[in-house]
Amino acid sequence: xxxxxxxxxxxxxxxxxxxxxxxxxxxxxxxxxxxxxxxxxxxxxxxxxxxxxxxxxxxxxxxxxxxxxxxxxxxxxxxxxxxxxxxxxxxxxxxxxxxxxxxxxxxxxxxxxxxxxxxxxxxxxxxxxxxxxxxxxxxxxxxxxxxxxxxxxxxxxxxxxxxxxxxxxxxxxxxxxxxxxxxxxxxxxxxxxxxxxxxxxxxxxxxxxxxxxxxxxxxxxxxxxxxxxxxxxxxxxxxxxxxxxxxxxxxxxxxxxxxxxxxxxxxxxxxxxxxxxxxxxxxxxxxxxxxxxxxxxxxxxxxxxxxxxxxxxxxxxxxxxxxxxxxxxxxxxxxxxxxxxxxxxxxxxxxxx
Amino acid sequence: xxxxxxxxxxxxxxxxxxxxxxxxxxxxxxxxxxxxxxxxxxxxxxxxxxxxxxxxxxxxxxxxxxxxxxxxxxxxxxxxxxxxxxxxxxxxxxxxxxxxxxxxxxxxxxxxxxxxxxxxxxxxxxxxxxxxxxxxxxxxxxxxxxxxxxxxxxxxxxxxxxxxxxxxxxxxxxxxxxxxxxxxxxxxxxxxxxxxxxxxxxxxxxxxxxxxxxxxxxxxxxxxxxxxxxxxxxxxxxxxxxxxxxxxxxxxxxxxxxxxxxxxxxxxxxxxxxxxxxxxxxxxxxxxxxxxxxxxxxxxxxxxxxxxxxxxxxxxxxxxxxxxxxxxxxxxxxxxxxxxxxxxxxxxxxxxxxxxxxxxxxxxxxxxxxxxxxxxxxxxxxxxxxxxxxxxxxxxxxxxxxxxxxxxxxxxxxxxxxxxxxxxxxxxxxxxxxxxxxxxxxxxxxxxxxxxxxxxxxxxxxxxxxxxxxxxxxxxxxxxxxxxxxxxxxxxxxxxxxxxxxxxxxxxxxxxxxxxxxxxxxxxxxxxxxxxxxxxxxxxxxxxxxxxxxxxxxxxxxxxxxxxxxxxxxxxxxxxxxxxxxxxxxxxxxxx
Numbered sequence: 001x002x003x004x005x006x007x008x009x010x011x012x013x014x015x016x017x018x019x020x021x022x023x024x025x026x027x028x029x030x031x032x033x034x035x036x037x038x039x040x041x042x043x044x045x046x047x048x049x050x051x052x053x054x055x056x057x058x059x060x061x062x063x064x065x066x067x068x069x070x071x072x073x074x075x076x077x078x079x080x081x082x083x084x085x086x087x088x089x090x091x092x093x094x095x096x097x098x099x100x101x102x103x104x105x106x107x108x109x110x111x112x113x114x115x116x117x118x119x120x121x122x123x124x125x126x127x128x129x130x131x132x133x134x135x136x137x138x139x140x141x142x143x144x145x146x147x148x149x150x151x152x153x154x155x156x157x158x159x160x161x162x163x164x165x166x167x168x169x170x171x172x173x174x175x176x177x178x179x180x181x182x183x184x185x186x187x188x189x190x191x192x193x194x195x196x197x198x199x200x201x202x203x204x205x206x207x208x209x210x211x212x213x214x215x216x217x218x219x220x221x222x223x224x225x226x227x228x229x230x231x232x233x234x235x236x237x238x239x240x241x242x243x244x245x246x247x248x249x250x251x252x253x254x255x256x257x258x259x260x261x262x263x264x265x266x267x268x269x270x271x272x273x274x275x276x277x278x279x280x281x282x283x284x285x286x287x288x289x290x291x292x293x294x295x296x297x298x299x300x301x302x303x304x305x306x307x308x309x310x311x312x313x314x315x316x317x318x319x320x321x322x323x324x325x326x327x328x329x330x331x332x333x334x335x336x337x338x339x340x341x342x343x344x345x346x347x348x349x350x351x352x353x
Numbered sequence: 354x355x356x357x358x359x360x361x362x363x364x365x366x367x368x369x370x371x372x373x374x375x376x377x378x379x380x381x382x383x384x385x386x387x388x389x390x391x392x393x394x395x396x397x398x399x400x401x402x403x404x405x406x407x408x409x410x411x412x413x414x415x416x417x418x419x420x421x422x423x424x425x426x427x428x429x430x431x432x433x434x435x436x437x438x439x440x441x442x443x444x445x446x447x448x449x450x451x452x453x454x455x456x457x458x459x460x461x462x463x464x465x466x467x468x469x470x471x472x473x474x475x476x477x478x479x480x481x482x483x484x485x486x487x488x489x490x491x492x493x494x495x496x497x498x499x500x501x502x503x504x505x506x507x508x509x510x511x512x513x514x515x516x517x518x519x520x521x522x523x524x525x526x527x528x529x530x531x532x533x534x535x536x537x538x539x540x541x542x543x544x545x546x547x548x549x550x551x552x553x554x555x556x557x558x559x560x561x562x563x564x565x566x567x568x569x570x571x572x573x574x575x576x577x578x579x580x581x582x583x584x585x586x587x588x589x590x591x592x593x594x595x596x597x598x599x600x601x602x603x604x605x606x607x608x609x610x611x612x613x614x615x616x617x618x619x620x621x622x623x624x625x626x627x628x629x630x631x632x633x634x635x636x637x638x639x640x641x642x643x644x645x646x647x648x649x650x651x652x653x654x655x656x657x658x659x660x661x662x663x664x665x666x667x668x669x670x671x672x673x674x675x676x677x678x679x680x681x682x683x684x685x686x687x688x689x690x691x692x693x694x695x696x697x698x699x700x701x702x703x704x705x706x707x708x709x710x711x712x713x714x715x716x717x718x719x720x721x722x723x724x725x726x727x728x729x730x731x732x733x734x735x736x737x738x739x740x741x742x743x744x745x746x747x748x749x750x751x752x753x754x755x756x757x758x759x760x761x762x763x764x765x766x767x768x769x770x771x772x773x774x775x776x777x778x779x780x781x782x783x784x785x786x787x788x789x790x791x792x793x794x795x796x797x798x799x800x801x802x803x804x805x806x807x808x809x810x811x812x813x814x815x816x817x818x819x820x821x822x823x824x825x826x827x828x829x830x831x832x833x834x835x836x837x838x839x840x841x842x843x844x845x846x847x848x849x850x851x852x853x854x855x856x857x858x859x860x861x862x863x864x865x866x867x868x869x870x871x872x873x874x875x876x877x878x879x880x881x882x883x884x885x886x887x888x889x890x891x892x893x894x895x896x897x898x899x900x901x902x903x904x905x906x907x908x909x910x911x912x913x914x915x916x917x918x919x920x921x922x923x924x925x926x927x928x929x930x931x932x933x934x935x936x937x938x939x940x941x942x943x944x945x
Contacts, residue, residue, distance in 0.1 A: 056370055057484040057567060059462070066471025105423045112381060112409075189419050193410045200404045310632060311395035311403075312613075315386065315413050 107180060107190050114173050115197040121166045122205055128159045129212050136219040139279070140226065149279060156286040159212060163293050166205055173198050196314070203309075213290055220283050223276050230273045234266055358494025359918065360635060362534060363487055364397035370485055371429060372406045375455045381409040383426045383451060387436040388415075389488070390429045390459055392500055396490050396634075414439045418450065425480070426451035431488065432462035441473040455481035460488040460530050486564070487534055488527040489920070493635060495908065496901045497920035499527045502929075504922035505587070505894045508549060509796040511938040521549075524922065525556035528891055531920075532582065533564045537887055538572025539580035541852040542844070547586050547798055549893060554584045558852045579886035581839055583849070587894030588797030589813075590831040592724055592764055594897040594930045595757045597717050599709075599826050601651045602644035603898035605633075605701055606926045608708040618700050631697045639694045645902045647823055648709070652702045659695045712750055716758065717825045719744060723761040729824045737765055745782040753931050755782040756790055763791070769803040793937040797894070832890065832919070833903035839888055840907070840915050888917045895930060896921035 132155045139149065177194040184191055224244075375382065384403065386394055391413065394403075403411070408427065412418050414436055426443075430436040443450040454475060461484055462470075470476060490498040501507075507520045514520075532539060538561065543554035565571050572580070587594075598604055605611060617630045633640050639658075643651050719740050722728045734740075741758050744750060759778055763770055770778075779788045795801050816834045838844045892900070896919055904919040 056457075056486060057461075058482070059467070059484060060479065060482045062467070063471050063476055063479060063482050066468055067476030070472045105421075108421070108423060116379075189410060189412075189421055196400060196404065196410060200401045203401055309399045309401060311398065311400055311411055312391060313395075314400055315391050315395075315411050 107184075108193065110176070111180075111190065111194045111197060114169070114176065115201060118166060118169050118173065118201050119204075121162060121169070122201070122208055125159055125162050125166065125208050126211070128155055128162070129208070129215055131155055132159070132212075133215050136215065136222075139219075140222055149282065153282055153286070156216075156289070160286075160289045160293065163205075163209065163212075163290075167293065170198070170202055170205065173201070199309075209290065209293065213287075213294075216283060216287055216290070220280065220287075223280050223283070227273055227276050227280075230269050230276070234269045234273075358916075359491035359497055360397045360494060363393065363491045364402075366485065366487060366534060367394060367429075368398060368402060368406060370483075371427065371457050372403055372408055375425075375427060375481060376407045378407075380407065381424055382407055382455075383421060383424050384408045384411045385414050385418075385426055385428045385430070386411060387413070387430045387433075387439075389431045389500060392490055393459070393487060394429065396492065399636075418443075420448060420450040422449060422452055424451060425453040425455065428454055428456045429485075430456070430458065432458045432460065432466055432484075434466065437462075437466045437470060441470065441475055444473065444475045444478060449478060451478075453478045453480050455479075456483075457481070458484045460484060460486055460526055486530040488530040489534075492920070492924065493901070495904050495916065495918050496896070496924075497531060497918060498924055499524060499920070499922045501922040502933075505930075505933040506936060508893055509587075509793075509937055511793070511796060521553055521556055525553060525560050528557050528582070529560035529564050531889070532561055533568060533571060535887065535889075535918075536571050536573070537577060537580050537582075537889070538565055539582040539887065539889060541582045541584070542849045543584040543852070544586065544589055545848050545850055547588065550584050550586055553893065554852050557582070557584070574884055576884060576886045580888070581886075582889045582891065583835065583839065585832065585835070585890060585892050586798065587892060588794075588799050589892075590900075591794060591797060591799050592761065592828070593830040593832070593899050594895070594925045595760055595927050596720055596724055596828055596899070597713055597757075597927075598899050599648050599717065599823065600645055600899070600902055601648055601702070601705070602633075603902065604648055604705045604709070606898055607928070608713065609701075609704055616697070616701060618697075618704070620696065620700075629697070637694060637697075639698055643698060645905060647826060648702065648705055649823070651698070652706070655695060655698050655702060659699070662691065662695070712754070714825075716744065716750070716754055719758060720761055721825055721827050723758070723765045724828045726765060729827070734765070737762055742781065745778065748783075752782075752784045752787050753928060755784055756787055756931060757927065760791060760794065763801055764799070767800070769800040771803050775802065787931075787935060789938060790931055790934045793934045796937055828899075830897070830900045830903050832892070832900050833907060836888060836890070836903065836907045836917055837910075840911060840917075885914050885916060888915055890917070890919045892919070892921040894921065895923050895925040895933070897925045897927075897930070 132152060135152045135155060139152065173194070177191065177198050180188075180194050181191045372384070391411075394411075400411075409424070414428070414430060428440055430440065440454070440456070444454070456470075456475075456479060470479075488499075490500050492498045501520075501524075504520070504524075507514055507517060541554050541558050541561070543550040545551075572578070597607065605616070609616070611633070614633050615630050616633055617628060620627060620629050631637075635641055639655075643654065646654065722734055722740065723737060727733045741762050744758050745755055759782065762778075763775075775791065779785060779791075791801060813831060813834075815831070816837065818829055835844065835849075839849075890904070901919055901924070904917040908915065908917045
């Protein structure tokens with residue numbers, strides 16, 4: 001009962017990560033590793049062609065001409081002019097001096113190095129998943145499976161360990177982002193950078209885990225199909241449902257029925273089936289491992305929704321309230337200056353203003 | 354599924370040409386956009402795409418930004434004064450806001466602004482300055498928009514508009530960048546009638562030639578000589594934007610309140626009900642499949658898809674035992690996404706049908722009869738007045754719906770109606786407050802008052818349509834006829850004159866061997882290089898959803914030989930169209 005409750009609550013929680021998954025992003029990242037060396041030879045000609053065709057006009061040289069012709073006169077004039085303009089600027093535009101922005105570059109560096117690390121870990125996990133896929137596909141064809149199987153298990157365990165590491169780091173990053181938010185405010189650039197990085201990394205991680213799940217699931221299906229085929233060879237037809245049941249219940253006594261049967265072929269087929277069965281059982285334990293991680297991911301990824309990925313909503317979320325405040329402040333300043341009492345005092349006692 | 358068509362082309366151009374081209378490993382950059390470029394960017398790229406290419410934050414140029422002097426900035430802006438000023442301001446003080454600037458303009462920067470940039474301190478830290486020639490919004494794979502909702506006012510307002518020339522130049526430039534991005538050099542045609550068409554066509558031709566001078570590979574290709582660009586005015590087909598359409602996309606945008614393509618609704622999940630917002634765009638594969646289907650087909654198809662999905666994954670929770678639940682759980686994460694897609698579209702279809710059954714179904718019948726001039730059996734309509742009077746007298750029907758019926762009645766009477774008749778109709782319908790919508794349509798060149806302005810204007814002859822349609826969806830937009838005629842080269846030269854002498858349309862092979870084998874050495878990405886001819890249609894004043902759908906239908910009918918792109922300054926819904934019409938005779942709001 002408890003287990004069912006837990007499963008249902010997990011259902012609820014897993015329902016909470018409804019985000020757009022970006023397979024293209026996944027492929028980009030996975031294949032980026034391999035694509036870059038390839039770019040060197042064959043495709044280079046084509047690519048150069050694409051970019052050297054002036055679909056965009058480069059006007060940097062024009063700009064430099066224009067700027068060079070002004071540089072001599074401007075450099076001296078600018079320095080004197082800027083001082084006198086600074087007062088007027090206060091009235092017309094809103095310069096940066098009015099509000100002091102704290103120097104948050106060390107925080108920024110932290111954020112970047114964190115996200116870089118996590119990104120690298122996720123890449124490594126992806127490489128491992130690829131290896132696992134290769135192992136699995138090899139296993140389908142070859143009969144001597146013990147070494148390959150051991151490797152698969154090892155890879156699976158490795159992936160799980162790494163994934164847990166990444167999850168812990170993501171959680172740290174989340175904590176850091178919250179701290180930054182409290183320290184600098186929710187619309188500060190650093191906070192937004194941290195949040196965006198975190199969102200994209202957790203998206204990427206989730207896609208990677210999906211991929212791993214997919215790899216294991218498809219292998220499971222393949223094994224099942226193989227078992228079915230083998231059983232047909234042995235002479236017994238089973239449907240997919242029955243195989244599932246056998247896996248669940250761990251009952252393999254069906255095999256035992258035929259143990260008295262004819263010939264070596266039957267026995268070797270039988271042993272293969274048993275190996276596959278063992279293989280499946282291992283798979284199941286690995287999958288159980290993933291699910292613990294998935295539970296954690298579900299908790300990790302809040303209800304962000306697909307809108308987070310849209311640039312428009314991202315940009316529009318930032319607010320700008322300060323401009324209004326400054327305009328009002330200036331007005332107040334002016335009114336204050338115009339205060340008649342002050343004027344009287346000012347005429348009696350000329351003060352520096 | 355990766356988007357194809359316009360979005361892919363523009364997305365690739367921006368990602369590769371702008372962001373990747375300045376990417377440096379280990380260094381992050383800030384991306385700064387202004388309003389227009391933000392819309393362009395968000396319609397074809399996602400945050401995670403640009404994050405993967407080294408952009409860590411996107412800022413709006415017009416908002417106050419705090420200095421991040423350790424990072425370089427990519428400015429993707431349109432060359433207007435406001436943005437350039439903001440750009441110069443960033444580097445005006447002693448402490449630069451960013452370490453360096455890579456500037457990308459969406460189209461040609463005028464000399465004055467360019468000189469200003471050259472004079473300012475920005476020029477010292479500029480590392481890149483390019484004009485990317487993308488000044489339009491790729492709304493869908495075959496639909497583009499120029500993001501100017503005020504254009505109906507600019508072109509057709511009763512008060513003379515002195516900015517009209519400038520606006521027309523801007524429009525022409527934007528259309529030229531579209532052709533540039535698609536590497537097309539089409540023959541330009543316009544509909545003979547309003548002089549704006551001819552002027553705009555002329556401007557586009559000038560700019561197109563300028564672009565071709567910089568970029569001689571535009572329009573190269575065996576079939577590209579047949580590409581055409583048609584310029585049409587909204588008054589050519591005033592019926593399509595006001596008709597109630599029953600295809601999914603048109604119906605949803607018409608009946609429901611969908612702003613900025615975001616559909617929000619409430620889900621009743623297991624236990625809790627929460628608000629969900631979904632973006633209806635091409636990333637949603639199911640939307641792409643369903644959007645042009647009739648609503649009846651939509652509900653059928655979605656339930657069918659959902660059923661096969663559930664069956665194949667054995668997700669029926671009725672007699673689930675522990676084993677099934679655990680199975681579901683194992684496969685749950687991927688299924689979540691698909692299930693949520695189905696649920697969204699089911700909700701959307703349900704909401705549309707609810708509104709439809711409310712009052713719209715009666716209206717649709719009357720509207721289709723009026724628009725086609727014949728009822729469902731094909732008999733010509735004898736007494737249109739009799740069918741519309743009960744609608745007009747019905748107080749439950751909203752004012753805009755009544756106006757739509759009245760307008761359709763007027764268009765049905767091809768020569769317009771008398772003033773007293775119009776006044777009587779308005780009085781019956783009790784819509785005096787909005788009656789100027791009807792009279793303002795004359796600004797578009799439509800024939801409203803018999804014997805008044807535009808007395809000679811008539812709606813064009815229609816093609817015979819033999820495909821079977823639902824009774825309430827018999828109307829096909831007039832532009833569909835035009836598209837089909839243009840593709841078959843049957844478009845009348847007198848009504849649709851060319852700006853320049855068209856290239857001789859011959860079917861002889863050029864010297865280069867076939868398109869399939871002759872260009873193997875050019876690494877063309879499938880998104881960019883389409884070897885067939887294109888038909889680009891620009892509607893002045895707004896394009897309706899049904900016309901967008903026609904573009905896809907016609908493209909499909911040619912088996913992919915031709916690609917039809919349609920676009921305008923903005924996308925119309927009937928409500929927005931009527932709102933715009935209402936304000937045509939008013940003084941513009943000084944803030945807008």
